Structure formats: C-alpha cells, structure tokens
Amino acid sequence: MSDAERVVVVGTGPAAAAAAVVLSEAGQEPLLLEAGSGSAGLGLTARVRGLTFAKVRPALARRSDLTMTGDPKAELFEELAPGGLSNHWACAVPRFSPDDFDDATRAGVEYSWPLGYAELAPWYDRIEPLLHIAGPAADVPRLPAGRLKDRWSLAPEWEAVAREVSTSGRDLIAMPYAYGSETILTRSATAFNAYTRLIKPILQRGGLSLRFDTRAQTLEWSNTERRVVAVHCRDVGTGARLRIPCRAVVLAAGAVNSAQILLESTSGEFPEGLGNRHGVLGRYLHDHPLAKVFVELGRRVSLAPASYLTRSSLAGSDPLYAAACMQWNSASHMARTLLSGHPGLTSRLGFSLFGTMIPSREDQIAIDRRAPSSDTRSPLLFSLRYPQRCVQELERAKDDLLAGLERAGWAPRLKVFHVEVPGNSVHYGGTCRMHESPRFGVVDAFSRVHGAPNVIVADSSVFTTGPEKNPVLTAMALAARASDRLARDLRAFAV
Numbered sequence: 001m002s003d004a005e006r007v008v009v010v011g012t013g014p015a016a017a018a019a020a021v022v023l024s025e026a027g028q029e030p031l032l033l034e035a036g037s038g039s040a041g042l043g044l045t046a047r048v049r050g051l052t053f054a055k056v057r058p059a060l061a062r063r064s065d066l067t068m069t070g071d072p073k074a075e076l077f078e079e080l081a082p083g084g085l086s087n088h089w090a091c092a093v094p095r096f097s098p099d100d101f102d103d104a105t106r107a108g109v110e111y112s113w114p115l116g117y118a119e120l121a122p123w124y125d126r127i128e129p130l131l132h133i134a135g136p137a138a139d140v141p142r143l144p145a146g147r148l149k150d151r152w153s154l155a156p157e158w159e160a161v162a163r164e165v166s167t168s169g170r171d172l173i174a175m176p177y178a179y180g181s182e183t184i185l186t187r188s189a190t191a192f193n194a195y196t197r198l199i200k201p202i203l204q205r206g207g208l209s210l211r212f213d214t215r216a217q218t219l220e221w222s223n224t225e226r227r228v229v230a231v232h233c234r235d236v237g238t239g240a241r242l243r244i245p246c247r248a249v250v251l252a253a254g255a256v257n258s259a260q261i262l263l264e265s266t267s268g269e270f271p272e273g274l275g276n277r278h279g280v281l282g283r284y285l286h287d288h289p290l291a292k293v294f295v296e297l298g299r300r301v302s303l304a305p306a307s308y309l310t311r312s313s314l315a316g317s318d319p320l321y322a323a324a325c326m327q328w329n330s331a332s333h334m335a336r337t338l339l340s341g342h343p344g345l346t347s348r349l350g351f352s353l354f355g356t357m358i359p360s361r362e363d364q365i366a367i368d369r370r371a372p373s374s375d376t377r378s379p380l381l382f383s384l385r386y387p388q389r390c391v392q393e394l395e396r397a398k399d400d401l402l403a404g405l406e407r408a409g410w411a412p413r414l415k416v417f418h419v420e421v422p423g424n425s426v427h428y429g430g431t432c433r434m435h436e437s438p439r440f441g442v443v444d445a446f447s448r449v450h451g452a453p454n455v456i457v458a459d460s461s462v463f464t465t466g467p468e469k470n471p472v473l474t475a476m477a478l479a480a481r482a483s484d485r486l487a488r489d490l491r492a493f494a495v
C-alpha cells in the first residue's frame with residue numbers, strides 16, 4: 001500500500017487501539033503515530049485471579065502550558081506514551097445505558113446524541129471480548145450487562161445493602177473490570193495497556209505499522225481534492241518536520257490533543273480550524289466531578305468484587321445530573337485486610353463518586369495565540385468549571401449510599417467526603433462533540449468531521465454529554481463503529 005493510500009491513526013491509547021483492530025481486520029494496514037517513545041510508560045503489574053499483588057507505574061504528568069480561564073484550580077493530565085492514559089487507568093468498563101442517551105435527549109436539542117444505545121450495543125459486543133471483562137451477568141436499569149469472560153456477583157452480605165438502596169432508585173452490583181479475574185504478570189503499569197494488549201500483537205503480525213516519537217501537529221486540507229491529504233508531524237527526537245501523505249485520518253490523541261490538532265489545522269476553507277465553521281471545536285469540554293468518600297463500618301464485609309452504586313432513575317433526577325459510587329479495591333486495600341488478619345474482609349470502605357456536569361460552551365480549550373509557541377505544540381487557554389449543582393448531586397449519592405449501609409445494619413461512620421478540583425477524574429470529553437448539526441457538533445454520528453469526512457475522531461472528545469460512567473469502553477465502541485464505517489467508505493471510494 002502506498003503512503004498516500006494509508007489511513008493514519010494518531011495515538012496508541014484505547015481509542016486508537018479499537019480503531020487499529022477494526023481497520024487492520026478490514027485490510028487497511030493503518031500507520032499509527034505516537035508522540036511518546038517506545039520505552040515510555042513501562043511499569044509492572046502482578047495479579048493472581050484478579051487480586052493485584054504488585055503494581056509499579058510512572059507518575060501521571062500534568063500539562064503545564066496552560067492559562068486557566070475558568071476555575072484557576074482546574075487540572076489537565078496526559079500520558080504521552082504507548083498506551084496513553086491506559087498506563088494509569090483502573091480498568092473499570094461500564095456500558096452507557098439507554099437512559100444515558102434519553103437523559104441527553106430530554107435536556108434539549110443542543111445535548112442530543114445523533115445515535116442511541118441500540119446503534120452502539122453491537123459495538124460494545126465487538127469490543128468487550130478484547131477486554132477480558134469480569135462483571136455482573138444481568139442487566140440492571142442503569143447498567144446493561146456486557147459480554148463477559150468471567151461472571152462476578154457481590155458477596156452475599158451485600159444483598160441487604162442492594163435491597164436498601166433500591167428504595168432510592170439505585171442498583172448496587174459488581175463493577176465490570178477489564179482483565180478483572182485474570183492471573184497476569186506484565187511489564188505494563190495496568191492489567192490492560194491498550195498498546196501492549198491490542199496494538200503490539202497486530203504490529204507483530206504485520207497488520208499495521210507504527211512510528212514512535214512522532215507528534216502529529218496539523219492536518220493538511222486540499223481545496224482541490226476537498227479532503228485531508230497529509231498529516232504534518234514533528235520528530236520528537238530530532239526536531240525534524242515530516243509530511244505524511246494519507247487517504248484518511250483517525251484522530252485518537254485524547255480529548256484535548258485531538259481537538260488541539262484540529263484547531264491548529266487552519267486553511268482558507270477552515271480559518272478557525274478543521275471542521276470548525278460554527279465555533280464549536282474545543283468547546284463543551286467536560287470531566288466527571290469527583291468526590292472521594294471513606295467510611296468505617298461496625299462490621300467486616302467482603303472487599304471484593306468491588307461494588308458499584310448506579311445513578312438514580314431519570315424520574316428521580318434533573319436532566320443531565322447524576323452521580324454513581326465506585327468502590328475502591330486496589331492492591332493496597334487487599335494488603336491491609338491481610339495485615340489485619342482477616343484476608344479479604346474489611347471494616348473500611350472507600351468510594352470514588354463520579355458525577356456529571358451539563359456541558360457548556362464556556363468550558364473549552366483554545367489555542368493561546370498570545371503566549372510564545374514552542375516547536376512542538378502551542379500553549380492552551382483552558383476553562384473547566386463545575387457548577388454548584390454537581391456538588392449537590394455528589395452529596396445526594398453519598399447520602400443514599402450511607403442510608404443504604406445504615407438500613408442494612410452496617411453502622412457506617414463517614415470519615416471523609418472530599419470534592420476534587422475540576423479535571424481530577426481525567427475523563428475528559430466533549431471537545432469534538434458528536435451532533436447531527438454542525439451548529440452543535442464537530443463530528444457526525446459516525447464520528448466524521450463535518451465538512452471533512454475522511455477525518456474521524458475516535459476518542460471521548462466526541463461525547464455529546466458526559467454520563468457518569470467511566471468513558472473508555474464507550475470511546476472504544478464508538479471508535480470501532482466509526483472505523484468500520486470509514487473502512488467501508490474507503491472501499492466504496494466514498495471518501
């Protein structure tokens with residue numbers, strides 16, 4: 001395949017991996033560009049039947065070339081390494097539910113996704129087997145069951161809590177996790193690193209090629225061909241500029257970097273950035289408002305599998321406001337139960353509470369034209385703020401959790417309730433949002449950039465809204481669906 005016939009995929013994180021799997025199966029042999037070096041992001045994970053005994057991982061990098069224009073305390077993290085942020089993630093993989101799409105629709109046209117759960121479900125089915133998921137086998141209203149490798153249910157004593165929380169319209173079930181029950185020893189910092197688990201095997205069998213140390217900077221729009229014809233890059237090691245011709249591009253550089261590449265891709269046709277005719281690109285940035293809860297109990301209970309308290313019903317919540325509670329179950333928590341002489345049993349529970357924010361046009365990334373630019377990328381203006389309403393929703397989830405534990409006779413004492421600063425969930429999305437109309441979105445229902453259909457955006461930047469669920473599984477399902485459509489369009493010479 002000549003260079004100009006190639007699909008170029010930017011990134012090697014989970015979204016890029018899903019795209020690479022589907023494109024290489026379709027015979028496209030994509031070329032992947034990774035800004036990080038081949039040796040970056042290495043770590044160690046040792047796990048026996050789902051219980052992690054050792055974990056070594058690199059520190060998470062905070063992006064510093066930012067001017068805060070929203071909450072001055074907001075944070076932006078990234079990992080420029082093979083596998084991206086899957087070097088750090090906790091591997092929780094809940095599906096979005098039909099309610100998550102209905103919730104967006106009831107909030108009005110600005111927030112409506114151009115697809116629903118029915119269109120996405122076959123793509124969850126396609127991706128989940130790659131993730132070796134252990135999780136609950138049955139659907140509950142706000143969490144559809146996925147395609148599992150191993151079934152998990154909560155230990156019997158948790159049933160009393162599940163009964164009690166159902167009175168507040170919530171369900172309590174086991175959280176689905178990638179590689180949740182596996183026995184593994186890997187040089188990755190997590191059980192599932194997207195590069196190690198998915199991209200490297202395809203690379204080894206010759207189904208794709210990959211350039212490390214290659215930072216994509218802009219996409220070249222051809223006015224005559226009416227499409228993007230090349231990716232302009234910088235060799236991070238030598239500083240050399242590269243022009244890589246292509247037939248199509250899949251942007252999977254993460255929700256901030258993908259939007260930045262499009263914003264920097266200016267031309268006579270797109271003076272404000274590729275696909276940005278209506279000034280939407282970079283806007284509607286969202287992250288999950290996050291609170292940490294720590295409780296002591298009047299008894300010991302099973303630590304694993306970790307529990308998940310779902311959001312409340314649509315009838316019991318305002319449009320686009322929700323929060324769910326995800327129990328912690330790390331190597332250190334398990335080690336503490338061993339040291340206490342009660343292996344696997346704990347009288348202390350910790351939870352991360354992920355809430356939602358209504359995406360706003362004011363929360364955004366934009367290129368900071370006033371700041372001096374480096375050779376590699378421009379500094380950003382960064383605005384992310386949580387309305388007070390988010391905190392109320394997190395408090396409501398915490399109260400429902402504590403009431404359920406209390407009524408089940410677990411005598412909980414709240415020790416910590418702490419709301420983190422914006423950006424701390426590292427679940428960024430929305431900057432290239434998906435919408436039927438270019439007035440409200442950057443990409444269409446197949447993640448193709450409005451006005452430049454040989455470019456698809458594969459990561460969570462396409463999320464129209466940010467349901468309270470962890471984003472990776474849905475980003476991968478959307479990436480797979482969009483890549484399948486791209487491969488069919490390329491075969492039909494439609495793009």
Ligand SMILES: Cc1cc2nc3c(=O)[nH]c(=O)nc-3n(C[C@H](O)[C@H](O)[C@H](O)COP(=O)(O)OP(=O)(O)OC[C@H]3O[C@@H](n4cnc5c(N)ncnc54)[C@H](O)[C@@H]3O)c2cc1C
Nearest residue numbers: 011013015035080081084085090091092216254459470472
């Ligand atoms: C501590 C922690 C725990 C988490 N736990 C979970 C969880 O349990 N479940 C969940 O769903 N999510 C979780 N997340 C979030 C999850 O890790 C991210 O949402 C996910 O990795 C995003 O995937 P991505 O492919 O879109 O982007 P990334 O993972 O950010 O990957 C982007 C890739 O693009 C590359 N890149 C960036 N810019 C360029 C460029 N210009 N040119 C070339 N390459 C470029 C990067 O090097 C990287 O390889 C967690 C995150 C953190 C930090």
